[in-house]
Amino acid sequence: MQQIESDIIRRCRKGDKGAFRYVVQNCQGMVYSLSLKMLADAEEARDAVQDTFIKVWQNIGTYDDRYSFSTWVYTIASRICLDRLRKVRPIGPAETDERVFEQVADDSDPERLLESSEWVSVIKVLADGLGGKQKLVFTLSQLEGLDTAQITEITGLDAEQIKSNLYAAKKNIRERLIKMGYGKD
C-alpha cells in the first residue's frame, strides 16, 4: 500500500492543495485498482476515484494519524464502491468477456500485466453473482493482496467473517469456472 508522509497530510489539513495533488498522484493508482476490480467498469471506476478523493479532502481533518493513511483511503473507496454497486443493476459477463478471460487464463506468460479492459472482463467473469461484501473481501484479499488485519481495518469485519466471506466467494468462483471448463489441470 502507498505510504504518505505525515508532513504531507499535515499540509493537506491546512488546505494546501499542492500537497493534496501529491496525495492524489500517489494514491489514485491503488484507489483505481480497487474501484475497477469492484465495479468492473472503467468509467465507473474513474468516477469512484474522484468521489473518493473529494471525500478524502473533505474529511482529512478527521483522519487519525495512528492508523495507516492508505487504509483510511481504502476504507473510503470501498464504501463508495459498495454504494455504487448497490445503485447499479449488475450486468453479467458477455461472450466477449468470456473470450478475454479465456485468453488471460491460457496465457503462458505469468508476468504479463493485464490492461484495464482485460481486468473488466476478468472481473465480470470471476465476480459475477457475488454479493457486495463477498466481492469486497475477495477483491481486497485475493486481488489486492491485503492481509486479514488490513481487511478488518478497512471493512470492519472480524477475521471469522472475512474467512467465511472469502470461502463463499472462492467457492462460487470455482464452481462457475469449473462449469466454464476451468477445473483441475
Add this chain to the structure above:
Amino acid sequence: MEKTDDMLERLKGQIPEVPDAAALTDSIMAAIDNLDRNAESGIKGKSAERIPLWLTVLRTASSMVAIVLLVLYMRLETGAVGNSDDERAEYLEIVAVDECEECSPAENYNLRREKMRVMSERAILKKKIYASFDL
C-alpha cells in the same frame, strides 16, 4: 494446483494502470476547486443574508406594539374595556335620548341639554380611557 487457484495467484497484487492518470488527477483537483469555491460563495451568501440582531429585536418589538395597538383598538371599538369608566360610558350611551314625542318642548329641551352633557361626559371618559393606555 487447480487452474483457478493458479489464475487467482497470477492476478494477486496486480495494479491496473490508470488510463490517462494526469487527466484524472486534474479532474479531481478541478472538482475540489469547484467544491471549495461553491462552499466559499455559499458562506458569503449566507453572511450577506444574515440580519443584524438589533434589526431583529426592532422588528419583533414593533410587531408586538402593532399587535397590542390592534387589540386595544378592537376592544375600544367593541366597548369591551372592562373598567368602571368604560361601564359608565356605556351607561351614558344608553341614557342619551334625543327627544320623546309625548314630552313637552320644555322637557325635550331638558332632554337635549342632558344629552349634550352626557355626550361631553362620554367624550371626557373616552379620553381618559385612551389616556390610561398611554395612547
